[in-house]
Amino acid sequence: MSELRDSCVPTKSPPNKRETLKRILEAARREFVGKGLADARVDDIAQTAGVTKQLVYHYYRSKEELFACVLDESSAQAMNELVTLELDQLAPRAALRALLQRMVQPYQEGELSALAQEGIRFHESRATPRNSFTELAPRLRLKLKEALDRGIASGDFRADVDPDMLLAVAALATTSAWVNRYTVSTLCGLDMASAPDAEKWGRFSVDFVLAAVERERSSQHPLTLPASLVSPPGSD
Template identity: 70%
Template sequence: MPSPSRNPSKSTERAAPDKRETLRRISAAARREFATKGLADARIDDIAQAAGVTKQLVYHYFRSKEELFACVLEDSSATTMGELVAVELDHLAPRDALRTLLNHMIRPYCDPMLSALAQEGIRYHESHATPRNSFVDLAPELKHKMRSVLARGAQSGDFRANVDPNLFLAAAAQVTTSAFVSRYTVVTLCGLDVANADDAYTWRRFAVDFVLAAVECERSDQHPLTRPDAPPKTPPDEA
């Protein structure tokens, strides 16, 4: 009978946590590198050094820099989309449910690193044939959530009935999050830099109210489409 130190199953059990921790360090270092420098200028040498591993070990797990980048995008997508589709909305009135969903769309992009990765990800997906990922796999659940909220709102008389839910979802996602991946455009056109917390709050509130206004049957003065006189020192959690 082999000794415990030579038992393959025991060795695997001990090695698995080490491998997971190594992959975690590589992924975290790669995320910072890609967010800071972009895909083109990121260097595997720097990622390996930041992760405390050799370049050869990085290439042992990932065949290329592009594959590593795709894995970083997938990890971010799995987290953000997973949290988004998990949001409970059925207990909320339609207006509150839509506001909550929109605020959860925006929330991850308040992380500057994710915003930078999103910019790189757009360019990457437009120029590469990428395999299925969490964004694609979870999109049907997100579509279902939006369709359900709009249907409940139409039934209650809060929302217009003649709204295409998929077109509305795509437009809402663009309106609410685009400022975080196109900061230059927003700074130039309206003077808001969403890297600043107060400006991010102003954009978030305006964008969510703008989207709500597109489907509400009656628009009240409760949420005017104007800038607030002054953002609160600690912006409230509107989700």
């Protein structure tokens, strides 16, 4: 197996090369989102990017390497939005809510949900030296720990919470529905491809995590769906 090169779009490359690589990655992202890794065709990616197939293989040694770069670019964007989120001016509860909501947002609004399932399988079966998720994870852990510590000091949050375990559970609780749509559909009847259903999951999962760390249970985080998101009987 070939190793993933150090950078998908090298910043020190000439401007015309960087632009070409960006076009290839954008075309590849659309192809992988629409067809998945197995059915995506490099010929179609090249045609959409306005380059030759040979040039795609000059920059990316295989379709799998190109897919790994698409995953890394998407992960880097989502993680950067998380680690640069300004939380210091927010009260602890609001800060943690904002962080959790930002975890969910890329899956609700972007193409990340379409790549999520295949991306998990891809990373489980391959070693990719460049991975923005693992590179930025320490900064994300620190950001959550700071919000948690402020909440403990203010009396909003319980003190017996491991921040790393909380982060892992929070990430799974909020975003895994897009990775395992079948389970969510079977157990609670939500279609994660539907914007209203995705919003229901996002609200409930964020409130669920917040309720778990509160020192005293608060009605601010009810573990029921808001009336505005509950479909009336017979509407489905």
